[in-house]
Amino acid sequence: MPRKTPGSMKPPEEPPVQPLIGVARLRWLVEFAQQASGPTDPGPERRLIRTLGACLKTVTLRAEGDGQIMDLSQTEPTTLALPLRGEDHQKSVAEKLALIRVSVQTLLRQSLVSVVGRTALQAEVTLRRTWSGDCLQDHPEAHDLRDALAYVLLGDLATFYERLSRCAAPGCGRLFVRERRQRYCSVSCRNRTTFQRWYRRHRKAGRGPTPDAAKKPRPPRAT
Numbered sequence: 100m101p102r103k104t105p106g107s108m109k110p111p112e113e114p115p116v117q118p119l120i121g122v123a124r125l126r127w128l129v130e131f132a133q134q135a136s137g138p139t140d141p142g143p144e145r146r147l148i149r150t151l152g153a154c155l156k157t158v159t160l161r162a163e164g165d166g167q168i169m170d171l172s173q174t175e176p177t178t179l180a181l182p183l184r185g186e187d188h189q190k191s192v193a194e195k196l197a198l199i200r201v202s203v204q205t206l207l208r209q210s211l212v213s214v215v216g217r218t219a220l221q222a223e224v225t226l227r228r229t230w231s232g233d234c235l236q237d238h239p240e241a242h243d244l245r246d247a248l249a250y251v252l253l254g255d256l257a258t259f260y261e262r263l264s265r266c267a268a269p270g271c272g273r274l275f276v277r278e279r280r281q282r283y284c285s286v287s288c289r290n291r292t293t294f295q296r297w298y299r300r301h302r303k304a305g306r307g308p309t310p311d312a313a314k315k316p317r318p319p320r321a322t
């Protein structure tokens with residue numbers, strides 16, 4: 100029996116990605132939509148695609164050409180593994196991820212405007228109805244990952260819309276899914292804003308810190 104060389108050893112199994120639903124899915128998609136780019140390393144990229152798949156457990160992704168069903172949570176990040184409509188399907192994984200990110204961004208932005216303007220947002224999927232004698236089932240299907248994501252995202256937004264917020268820190272404006280009365284997207288935005296407010300108040304009162312003291316701020320504890 101030939102000895103195993105290090106090169107022939109299989110990489111360690113990655114832990115399975117759990118299905119994402121509800122507010123956890125909305126939070127993940129909001130974060131995903133606001134990432135600047137990447138990832139470019141194969142490991143994090145594979146993880147990202149599997150998590151996208153974990154968001155889409157309620158929609159069947161079916162390739163446009165051969166009708167093959169794709170499960171992103173299981174697959175390697177090849178170009179074919181990310182089904183998009185028409186010519187977009189031939190693009191690289193990185194280009195496809197950028198397109199998918201833009202489509203989620205657009206939908207989130209539209210949702211903030213549309214609910215005020217009362218314009219309905221739409222997601223187009225096909226409903227495949229099956230009857231196996233004793234069981235009738237309806238499954239949404241999409242040929243394009245962007246349609247599938249729009250379908251799950253509209254469901255989550257309809258339920259958790261009130262929690263989609265913009266960060267109140269001046270100059271930030273990031274979208275996030277808030278917990279209770281959270282007003283800032285991150286601890287750093289919260290601390291920065293609290294300090295600025297405290298600094299302005301003290302300066303106005305004429306008992307502001309010296310420039311040296313301002314470098315080492317000790318604002319009141321933020322809540």
Ligand SMILES: [Zn+2]
Pocket residue numbers: 266267268271272273283284285288
């Ligand atoms: Zn922020």
